[in-house]
Amino acid sequence: MSTTLAKKETITRKWYILDAAGKPMGRTAVQAANILRGKHKPDYTPNVDCGDFVIILNAADAVLTGNKLQQKYYRRHSGWVGGLKEVQYKRLMETRADFAMTLAVKGMMSKNTRDRGALKRLRVFKGPDHIHQAQKPEPWTMQ
Numbered sequence: 001m002s003t004t005l006a007k008k009e010t011i012t013r014k015w016y017i018l019d020a021a022g023k024p025m026g027r028t029a030v031q032a033a034n035i036l037r038g039k040h041k042p043d044y045t046p047n048v049d050c051g052d053f054v055i056i057l058n059a060a061d062a063v064l065t066g067n068k069l070q071q072k073y074y075r076r077h078s079g080w081v082g083g084l085k086e087v088q089y090k091r092l093m094e095t096r097a098d099f100a101m102t103l104a105v106k107g108m109m110s111k112n113t114r115d116r117g118a119l120k121r122l123r124v125f126k127g128p129d130h131i132h133q134a135q136k137p138e139p140w141t142m143q
Contacts (some may be wrong), residue, residue: 006045014052015137021058024065029104031142036118049114053121053135060097060126065107066091098124
Protein backbone atom coordinates (compact mmCIF):
# COMPACT_ATOMS: atom_id res chain seq x y z
CA MET A 1 0.00 0.00 0.00
CA SER A 2 1.38 3.41 -0.93
CA THR A 3 1.02 6.55 1.14
CA THR A 4 0.74 10.02 -0.34
CA LEU A 5 2.99 12.49 1.43
CA ALA A 6 2.62 16.21 0.89
CA LYS A 7 5.67 18.18 -0.17
CA LYS A 8 6.24 21.73 0.95
CA GLU A 9 6.46 23.02 -2.64
CA THR A 10 3.10 21.58 -3.76
CA ILE A 11 0.93 22.97 -0.96
CA THR A 12 -1.81 25.40 -1.94
CA ARG A 13 -3.33 27.43 0.87
CA LYS A 14 -6.94 28.59 0.89
CA TRP A 15 -8.70 31.09 3.14
CA TYR A 16 -11.66 30.06 5.30
CA ILE A 17 -14.07 32.07 7.46
CA LEU A 18 -15.44 30.75 10.75
CA ASP A 19 -18.33 32.56 12.41
CA ALA A 20 -18.15 32.25 16.21
CA ALA A 21 -21.42 34.05 16.97
CA GLY A 22 -23.52 31.99 19.38
CA LYS A 23 -21.18 28.99 19.25
CA PRO A 24 -19.03 27.65 22.09
CA MET A 25 -15.52 29.09 22.04
CA GLY A 26 -13.87 25.69 22.40
CA ARG A 27 -15.75 24.16 19.45
CA THR A 28 -14.76 27.06 17.25
CA ALA A 29 -11.14 26.82 18.43
CA VAL A 30 -10.98 23.10 17.58
CA GLN A 31 -12.28 23.72 14.06
CA ALA A 32 -9.80 26.55 13.54
CA ALA A 33 -6.89 24.47 14.85
CA ASN A 34 -7.73 21.59 12.52
CA ILE A 35 -7.87 23.90 9.51
CA LEU A 36 -4.60 25.61 10.50
CA ARG A 37 -2.88 22.22 10.77
CA GLY A 38 -4.41 20.94 7.51
CA LYS A 39 -6.16 17.93 9.02
CA HIS A 40 -9.18 18.45 6.76
CA LYS A 41 -7.13 17.79 3.61
CA PRO A 42 -6.84 14.34 2.05
CA ASP A 43 -3.07 14.73 1.64
CA TYR A 44 -2.46 15.68 5.31
CA THR A 45 1.07 14.89 6.41
CA PRO A 46 1.87 15.32 10.12
CA ASN A 47 5.44 16.52 9.63
CA VAL A 48 4.62 19.11 6.92
CA ASP A 49 2.84 22.41 7.52
CA CYS A 50 0.04 22.02 4.98
CA GLY A 51 -2.71 24.04 6.68
CA ASP A 52 -4.81 26.91 5.42
CA PHE A 53 -5.58 30.46 6.57
CA VAL A 54 -8.44 31.00 9.04
CA ILE A 55 -10.48 34.13 9.71
CA ILE A 56 -12.64 34.02 12.84
CA LEU A 57 -15.44 36.58 12.93
CA ASN A 58 -17.68 37.68 15.83
CA ALA A 59 -15.26 36.53 18.53
CA ALA A 60 -17.00 38.83 21.01
CA ASP A 61 -20.23 36.85 20.52
CA ALA A 62 -18.66 33.46 21.27
CA VAL A 63 -20.20 31.61 24.19
CA LEU A 64 -18.40 30.25 27.24
CA THR A 65 -20.47 27.41 28.68
CA GLY A 66 -21.07 26.69 32.34
CA ASN A 67 -19.66 29.14 34.88
CA LYS A 68 -16.47 29.84 32.96
CA LEU A 69 -17.18 33.57 32.72
CA GLN A 70 -16.93 33.89 36.51
CA GLN A 71 -14.61 30.99 37.42
CA LYS A 72 -12.00 31.02 34.66
CA TYR A 73 -9.04 33.40 34.77
CA TYR A 74 -6.33 34.39 32.32
CA ARG A 75 -3.09 34.48 34.28
CA ARG A 76 0.34 35.77 33.35
CA HIS A 77 3.46 36.34 35.39
CA SER A 78 6.13 38.98 34.90
CA GLY A 79 8.85 36.87 36.50
CA TRP A 80 9.23 39.22 39.44
CA VAL A 81 8.12 38.56 43.00
CA GLY A 82 4.42 39.32 43.26
CA GLY A 83 4.17 39.70 39.49
CA LEU A 84 1.10 37.51 38.94
CA LYS A 85 -1.63 39.27 36.96
CA GLU A 86 -5.13 37.81 36.75
CA VAL A 87 -8.06 38.78 34.54
CA GLN A 88 -11.45 37.16 34.85
CA TYR A 89 -12.77 35.82 31.54
CA LYS A 90 -15.90 37.94 31.83
CA ARG A 91 -13.75 41.07 31.65
CA LEU A 92 -11.43 39.54 29.04
CA MET A 93 -14.37 38.77 26.73
CA GLU A 94 -15.67 42.32 27.12
CA THR A 95 -12.36 44.03 26.40
CA ARG A 96 -10.17 41.63 24.36
CA ALA A 97 -12.40 38.90 22.90
CA ASP A 98 -10.10 38.44 19.92
CA PHE A 99 -7.16 37.70 22.24
CA ALA A 100 -9.27 35.19 24.21
CA MET A 101 -10.14 33.34 20.99
CA THR A 102 -6.49 33.33 19.92
CA LEU A 103 -5.54 31.83 23.29
CA ALA A 104 -8.18 29.12 22.84
CA VAL A 105 -6.89 28.19 19.37
CA LYS A 106 -3.29 28.24 20.60
CA GLY A 107 -4.24 25.85 23.39
CA MET A 108 -5.70 23.40 20.86
CA MET A 109 -2.51 23.25 18.79
CA SER A 110 0.65 21.23 19.38
CA LYS A 111 3.49 23.00 21.11
CA ASN A 112 6.15 22.83 18.37
CA THR A 113 7.69 25.07 15.72
CA ARG A 114 5.41 23.84 12.92
CA ASP A 115 2.25 24.80 14.76
CA ARG A 116 3.67 28.08 16.03
CA GLY A 117 4.17 28.96 12.38
CA ALA A 118 0.62 27.87 11.63
CA LEU A 119 -0.73 30.28 14.26
CA LYS A 120 0.57 33.16 12.12
CA ARG A 121 -2.14 32.25 9.60
CA LEU A 122 -4.91 32.91 12.13
CA ARG A 123 -6.84 36.19 11.97
CA VAL A 124 -9.42 36.96 14.67
CA PHE A 125 -11.89 39.86 14.62
CA LYS A 126 -14.34 40.96 17.32
CA GLY A 127 -17.11 41.89 14.91
CA PRO A 128 -18.50 40.72 11.56
CA ASP A 129 -16.16 42.84 9.40
CA HIS A 130 -12.69 41.83 8.24
CA ILE A 131 -10.00 43.24 5.95
CA HIS A 132 -9.26 40.13 3.88
CA GLN A 133 -11.88 40.37 1.12
CA ALA A 134 -9.15 40.37 -1.54
CA GLN A 135 -8.18 36.80 -0.60
CA LYS A 136 -11.72 35.57 -1.44
CA PRO A 137 -12.25 33.50 1.72
CA GLU A 138 -14.76 30.66 1.69
CA PRO A 139 -17.21 30.16 4.57
CA TRP A 140 -16.49 27.03 6.63
CA THR A 141 -19.49 25.12 7.93
CA MET A 142 -18.99 23.70 11.42
CA GLN A 143 -19.07 19.91 11.58
